[in-house]
Amino acid sequence: MRNTIAERIADFLKRYPPFDLLKTSQLSEIAAEVKVIYVEKGKVIFEESQKGHDQFYVVHKGAIDIQRNNNGKIENLDKCDEGDIFGLRPLFAKESYMITSIAAEESILYAIPISIFKPMVLDNQRMGEFLIESFASNTQTPFSKEHHDMLYTGREEAFESTAQLYELQPAHFVKNLVSCTREETVKDVAIKMSQNKVGSVIVIENECPVGIITDKDLRLTIAVGKYPIDVTVDKVMSKPVICYPKGITIAQAQITMMKHNISHICITKDGTPNSKAVGIVSEHDIIVSQGNNPSVLMKAIKRSRKTKDLKNIRSRIMMLLNGYIQHNIPMTHVSKIMFELNDATIKRVIERSILKMDRQPPVKFAWMSLGSQGRKEQLLTTDQDNAIVFQDVKPEELEEVREYFLTLAKKVTKRLNAIGFEYCPADMMASNTRWCLSLKEWKEQFKNWITEAGDDEILLSSIFFDYDISYGDVRLTNELSDTIFKLTNNHKLFVNTLANTALRNPSPLGFFRQFLVESNGEHKDFFDLKKRAIMPITDAARVLILQYQVKNINNTAERFEKLAELEPQNKELYLSCSYASKALLKFRTKQGILHNDSGRFIELDTLTKEEKVKLKRCFKSIHDVQELLKIRFKITAFL
Amino acid sequence: MIRWFKKKEEPEYPEFWKSYAAKFSDKPVQQLEDIRFVVLDTETTGFDFRKDRMLCIGAIGLKNNVIDVADSFEIYIKQERFNPETVAIHGIIRNEKVTMQTEADALTKFLEYIEDAVIVAHHAGFDLGMINHGLKRMHLPNLKNSVLDTMPLYRSTLINSNFVDKTRGYSLDEVAEKLVISTKDRHTAAGDAMITAIAFLKILSKLKKSGATTLKDLLKIR
Numbered sequence: 033m034r035n036t037i038a039e040r041i042a043d044f045l046k047r048y049p050p051f052d053l054l055k056t057s058q059l060s061e062i063a064a065e066v067k068v069i070y071v072e073k074g075k076v077i078f079e080e081s082q083k084g085h086d087q088f089y090v091v092h093k094g095a096i097d098i099q100r101n102n103n104g105k106i107e108n109l110d111k112c113d114e115g116d117i118f119g120l121r122p123l124f125a126k127e128s129y130m131i132t133s134i135a136a137e138e139s140i141l142y143a144i145p146i147s148i149f150k151p152m153v154l155d156n157q158r159m160g161e162f163l164i165e166s167f168a169s170n171t172q173t174p175f176s177k178e179h180h181d182m183l184y185t186g187r188e189e190a191f192e193s194t195a196q197l198y199e200l201q202p203a204h205f206v207k208n209l210v211s212c213t214r215e216e217t218v219k220d221v222a223i224k225m226s227q228n229k230v231g232s233v234i235v236i237e238n239e240c241p242v243g244i245i246t247d248k249d250l251r252l253t254i255a256v257g258k259y260p261i262d263v264t265v266d267k268v269m270s271k272p273v274i275c276y277p278k279g280i281t282i283a284q285a286q287i288t289m290m291k292h293n294i295s296h297i298c299i300t301k302d303g304t305p306n307s308k309a310v311g312i313v314s315e316h317d318i319i320v321s322q323g324n325n326p327s328v329l330m331k332a333i334k335r336s337r338k339t340k341d342l343k344n345i346r347s348r349i350m351m352l353l354n355g356y357i358q359h360n361i362p363m364t365h366v367s368k369i370m371f372e373l374n375d376a377t378i379k380r381v382i383e384r385s386i387l388k389m390d391r392q393p394p395v396k397f398a399w400m401s402l403g404s405q406g407r408k409e410q411l412l413t414t415d416q417d418n419a420i421v422f423q424d425v426k427p428e429e430l431e432e433v434r435e436y437f438l439t440l441a442k443k444v445t446k447r448l449n450a451i452g453f454e455y456c457p458a459d460m461m462a463s464n465t466r467w468c469l470s471l472k473e474w475k476e477q478f479k480n481w482i483t484e485a486g487d488d489e490i491l492l493s494s495i496f497f498d499y500d501i502s503y504g505d506v507r508l509t510n511e512l513s514d515t516i517f518k519l520t521n522n523h524k525l526f527v528n529t530l531a532n533t534a535l536r537n538p539s540p541l542g543f544f545r546q547f548l549v550e551s552n553g554e555h556k557d558f559f560d561l562k563k564r565a566i567m568p569i570t571d572a573a574r575v576l577i578l579q580y581q582v583k584n585i586n587n588t589a590e591r592f593e594k595l596a597e598l599e600p601q602n603k604e605l606y607l608s609c610s611y612a613s614k615a616l617l618k619f620r621t622k623q624g625i626l627h628n629d630s631g632r633f634i635e636l637d638t639l640t641k642e643e644k645v646k647l648k649r650c651f652k653s654i655h656d657v658q659e660l661l662k663i664r665f666k667i668t669a670f671l
Numbered sequence: 672m673i674r675w676f677k678k679k680e681e682p683e684y685p686e687f688w689k690s691y692a693a694k695f696s697d698k699p700v701q702q703l704e705d706i707r708f709v710v711l712d713t714e715t716t717g718f719d720f721r722k723d724r725m726l727c728i729g730a731i732g733l734k735n736n737v738i739d740v741a742d743s744f745e746i747y748i749k750q751e752r753f754n755p756e757t758v759a760i761h762g763i764i765r766n767e768k769v770t771m772q773t774e775a776d777a778l779t780k781f782l783e784y785i786e787d788a789v790i791v792a793h794h795a796g797f798d799l800g801m802i803n804h805g806l807k808r809m810h811l812p813n814l815k816n817s818v819l820d821t822m823p824l825y826r827s828t829l830i831n832s833n834f835v836d837k838t839r840g841y842s843l844d845e846v847a848e849k850l851v852i853s854t855k856d857r858h859t860a861a862g863d864a865m866i867t868a869i870a871f872l873k874i875l876s877k878l879k880k881s882g883a884t885t886l887k888d889l890l891k892i893r
Contacts, residue, residue, distance in 0.1 A: 034770070036861035037731060037743050068738035068865075070872035093853075140869065143737070449851060457830045554880040 038063040041142060044092065048115035050162040058152050067143040068092075071135040074628070077119065080132045084122030087143040091116050094139025099132045111136060120167040122146055123153070203285045203318060205278070205299045205311035211236040214243075214266040218254055221245055221265050229335050231316065232296045234309055235269050241298045241309040243269030248295070270294075277303030278310070285313050326352065326369050333376045337384075339447045342377055346452050349373050353411060354625050363614040364589065371408040375502060377451065378405075378444075382503040385443040393440070394433050397422035398504035399462065406500040407570065407586045409617055412624040412631055416445060416453040417460045417495070419467040421474050421508050430470065437468050460495070471508055475515050482519045482526050490529045497574055498586050517581050527578060531665035534571035535658055537563055547636055547647075558633040561620055565647075565654060569613050572657045575665075588613040602660070609657050612650040619647065687779050688811055694787040695815050701885040703875070708733045708819075709744075709788040710871060712863035713798045716750070720804045724750060724774065728781060728802075729860030731868050732788065736875075738868050744784045745861045746777045778805050788816060789886065793843045793867045795820035819889055821846065821871050827892045828877040846870050 042063035045051040051059060067087070071077060071094075078085060080101055089096075091112050098110040098118060109131065112118045121129055123146050153160050211234045212221050221233050225247075235243035245265055253259050253268040274288060275298045285297055295315040301307035316331070329345060329352065336342050349370070356366045382399055386392065403417040404410040420437050441462035449455055462468050469477065478496075481489035496516065501509045520526055547559050573591040580598055585591050592610035596603045624631025639647070684692075700706050711730035717723035725748050732742030749771040772780070781802070792798045795818050803813045825846050847854045847866050850873045856862025883889055 034745055034747070035740075035743060036729065036745060036856070036859050037865050038740055040856060040862070040865070041740060064740060066740045068740065068869075070736055070738075070869060070876070072876050138873070455849060554882075 035064060038066070041066050041068075045090065045142070048090070048117075050117075050159040053156060053159045053162070054152060062144060062148055062152075065145050065148055067145075069141045069143055071139050071141065073135050073137050075135045077133040077135065077141070078129050080130060081128045083128055084126065085119065085143075086122065086147065087145050088117060088119045088123055088149070089133075090142040090144060091118075092140045092142050095136040096139060096141075097134050097136040099134060100130070101132070117163075120163060123150060123163065124167065202279045203282045203313045205313045206317065207311045209234055209309060209312060211309070212245075212265060213237065215264055217262045218245075218250070218259070218265055218268060219261045222250060222261075232312065232314065234273065234298055234312065235265055236309060239308040241273040241275065241300065241305055242266075243271040244273050244296060244298065245269045246296060272305055273298045275300045275303060275305045275309075276313075277301070280313065282318060285318060289315055326373065329373060330376055333373070333380050336380060339381075339384075339450050342380065342447075343451045346377070350412075350625075353621065357618065357622055357625065363618050367408055367411060367587070367617065370411050371405070374405055374410055375401075375500075378448065378502045381447045381451070382440075382444055385440055385447065388443055389436070389440055391436075393422075394429075394436055395423040395425055396505040396508065397437060398506065398508040399444075399502045400496075400499040400509060401502045402460065402495050402499050405502075406498040407588060408500070409570075409587065411617065411621045412629075414454070414630045415456045416448050417456050418445070418462045418502070419460075419499075420462040420469075421512060422468075422470050423505075423508065424470050424472045433470075434465070434468055438463060438465065441468055471511065474512055478512075478516055478519060482516075482523060490526070490533055497578065498570075500586060513583055517583070520578065521581065527575065528665050530575045530578065531661050534568065534575050534661055537568045538658075555633045559636050560632065561616065561623070561634050562632045565650065566613075566616050566620065568654050568658065569609060569616065572654075572661055573609070573613070575661065589617075605653070605656055605660065608653045612653040615646065615650050619643075682810070684811065687782060691782040691786070692815060696787070699787075699817065699886065701887060703879075703884060703886065703889075704735045706734070706886060707786075707788040708791050708871070709785050709816075710791040710864050710868040711744075711798060712792060712860045712867060713801050714858070714860045715801055718797070720800050723801075724748070725777075725801050725805060726750065727860040728777065729862070729864040730781075730784070731861070731864050733791075733868055733871070736872060738865075738872070743861065744781065746780060747771050748774050748777045774805055775809050778802070778809065785814075785816065790814070790816045790818045791821060791867065791871050792818070793821045793846070793863075793870070794840075795822075817886065817890060819871075821867055821874060823893050824874050824878070824889065825850075825870065828874055843867065843870075850874075 038060060042056075042059045045063065046054075046059060051062075054062070069077075069089075077089065077096065091114055093114065095114075096112040096116075096118060097108055098112060100107050100109055112133075118133055119129070121127060153163060210224060210228045210230050210232075212224060214235055214237060225231070225233055225245075232244055232246040234241050235245065243266065245268065249268055249270055254261055254263075259267055274292055274294060276284070276288070278299055280288075280297070280299070288297060289295060297313045298305075298309055299311040299313060300309050316328075329349060332345050333342065336345065353366070353370060356369075378399070378401060398421050400406070400419045400421065401417070402419060404414060405417070418441075420441055422433060422437055425433050445455065445461050445463045455461065460467060481492055496512075499509070570588050573588045573595070576595055577585065577591045580595075582591075582594060585594055589610045592606045592613065596606035596610070599606070620631040622631070623634055636644075709730050709732050711728060713725050713729075714727040715723050715725050727747050728744065730744040732739050747770065790799070799814065799818055806813065822841055825841055841849075843863060843866060844854060844857065846852075847870060850870055852866055852869050852873075854866060856865065878889070878892075883892075
């Protein structure tokens with residue numbers, strides 16, 4: 033019988049070691065017996081000291097964290113990605129697992145039965161070696177031969193802890209070298225450098241490195257007028273090139289760079305300049321790998337070439353955020369930096385998506401980020417909300433142009449999703465025909481929303497007061513904002529309805545000053561921080577600031593500060609609200625980091641007394657500002 | 672005498688049907704972890720239950736969140752009637768070099784495979800209609816299995832919002848896109864069945880969080 037599914041699985045496996053070493057017939061035999069497992073984020077596949085399964089695993093989609101419990105402390109040993117194998121222990125020995133594997137994100141795994149696989153390994157020496165190496169390390173840089181006999185004896189010192197001694201880890205090097213020959217002109221090489229966005233080019237002769245040109249060399253020779261720009265590179269290159277073999281540790285690389293006062297080291301096959309150049313380690317990359325520096329991360333984002341790179345940068349951004357929160361860095365500062373990093377990520381994704389399209393955008397357009405990113409309050413990756421506005425075109429061209437932007441938006445949202453910005457559950461995304469409109473259509477849309485102010489319409493238009501342009505032509509969005517302000521001005525009913533929606537979530541405390549928790553659904557008995565606290569305060573800020581027609585301040589805390597300036601009589605209240613909005617955001621971020629989610633739902637039992645008091649103080653401000661709204665917009669008590 | 676009250680006599684069914692029917696118990700298993708689901712898809716010559724015929728049935732078994740490739744089913748059906756238009760979509764060319772069966776043989780094998788599993792399909796009404804019409808041509812009654820449709824199941828996982836149209840339908844492509852499932856294998860019966868199976872698992876994990884733990888809960892969703 034033909035088995036299409038097994039064929040596809042075999043096609044997938046074939047692309048990754050060690051399966052590439054198998055014969056087609058063996059591969060089909062395995063594929064036909066594979067079990068496909070779906071795991072949610074956070075699900076444990078196997079635990080330390082659990083009995084070995086009769087199968088091992090290959091990651092098909094998603095990522096799996098490999099952890100070990102080191103005296104009560106959970107250590108992350110490795111992250112397995114698409115095509116990586118894990119859970120190999122039962123293949124070698126009838127022992128219990130010594131590591132825990134847990135789904136870092138929603139994943140699909142292929143489970144491969146050991147009973148079928150093992151005989152094939154015993155027949156195939158090379159495959160066995162590969163498996164031993166990946167078993168021993170589960171990292172990209174396998175340990176040496178120590179584990180050689182393991183397959184047959186089943187003894188080893190598993191997992192020397194490497195993660196702590198950062199400096200002793202091998203330096204990661206860039207494998208696709210940008211190179212040139214001696215005869216090329218400096219100008220051509222400089223063009224090559226800017227095209228590839230690199231700071232250095234290796235000069236190659238017979239595959240061996242004979243020199244290196246860096247930004248610094250250009251500055252010290254060409255820019256100061258020592259040589260004309262059409263001189264050949266061998267006149268200006270630095271030589272000899274400092275070379276090392278692969279596996280140079282970070283500490284070694286750093287010391288070498290300091291000693292020679294250089295910023296790049298060439299990796300060659302045998303570590304001398306007389307063998308093939310295979311890669312380059314730059315000071316920049318070393319700093320990036322240390323991870324906690326926003327400007328370095330920013331540069332990495334701008335240089336990224338793959339969605340996967342951005343995803344890796346993303347996890348480092350999260351580490352940075354974690355550090356900020358732990359060190360109590362002021363929230364205003366933190367949210368600004370996180371906003372910039374997110375913004376750069378989105379920009380980069382759009383840039384790359386446009387390159388992937390078959391042509392440049394037919395007309396000018398702007399990509400708007402809505403919701404929390406628009407308010408510069410998106411610290412953790414939450415949902416993506418976005419929209420596109422494009423320049424007006426002739427009616428007969430409209431659909432064709434829209435089609436282009438929809439396709440573009442699909443590419444962008446898909447990549448953002450892969451990076452970790454989840455799809456908007458209400459489909460408020462530029463890839464939805466309703467959110468990809470021409471300027472004229474948007475104006476029309478707003479007119480309808482504002483004049484026929486039903487609750488839904490208000491809600492929709494209110495979202496647009498908090499947008500931020502992420503990419504494209506700012507004139508389009510400015511024109512749009514002007515239209516909205518013109519429409520809302522003199523439209524008392526609209527502003528009143530908006531105030532009304534700001535009150536739709538009443539104060540988060542019950543009559544007895546207890547927390548109101550969710551009464552049903554997935555998060556029963558949890559406290560919904562977003563709905564009960566963050567949304568009311570955000571809504572209040574929006575409607576209050578709208579009265580003054582203040583444009584371009586989207587951040588809730590900043591809005592309240594502005595209000596304090598505009599209404600000195602309410603200064604105290606507004607400043608307390610500003611403080612509360614920052615405190616709530618921090619609270620949410622902390623919870624999110626703690627539980628590795630969006631931080632929206634809080635289990636009250638896990639809070640300390642102090643935290644509860646702090647939260648309640650924030651709620652007092654929410655309550656007060658809601659009272660103010662009620663009076664100002666004459667909203668009656670029945671609401 | 673009063674013949675209307677007399678139970679209509681059961682026709683004598685062939686052996687394979689009897690053994691299929693005997694698999695069903697009066698008390699079907701309710702806990703989702705213990706149920707064998709069979710996710711299936713059919714490729715057909717068109718959309719008319721009477722005129723059109725199945726070209727291929729692809730199915731895969733699934734139990735306790737694990738899809739078992741060894742428990743899969745894929746069968747190609749010989750055609751008396753040939754509709755060139757559908758060839759392009761499904762890539763199944765008449766008499767392509769795969770073993771073909773007559774419709775009756777294919778369905779007999781299918782009954783043997785499916786047993787009392789709960790059937791899952793996207794727009795299940797269509798696939799079931801096709802299979803049941805095939806059974807009818809063999810003078811057999813309809814399938815006895817419970818059926819779940821991933822379309823309304825998916826729809827029920829969407830948030831309650833006025834911006835989400837709760838009445839519209841969702842194609843398998845849309846569902847796959849939203850749930851981030853690769854659609855490389857669209858338009859082969861087995862490929863579609865696999866996509867549907869993964870979608871089903873993802874949907875199931877969402878529904879479980881909102882309290883659906885038994886088959887009954889799922890069957891209620893329309």
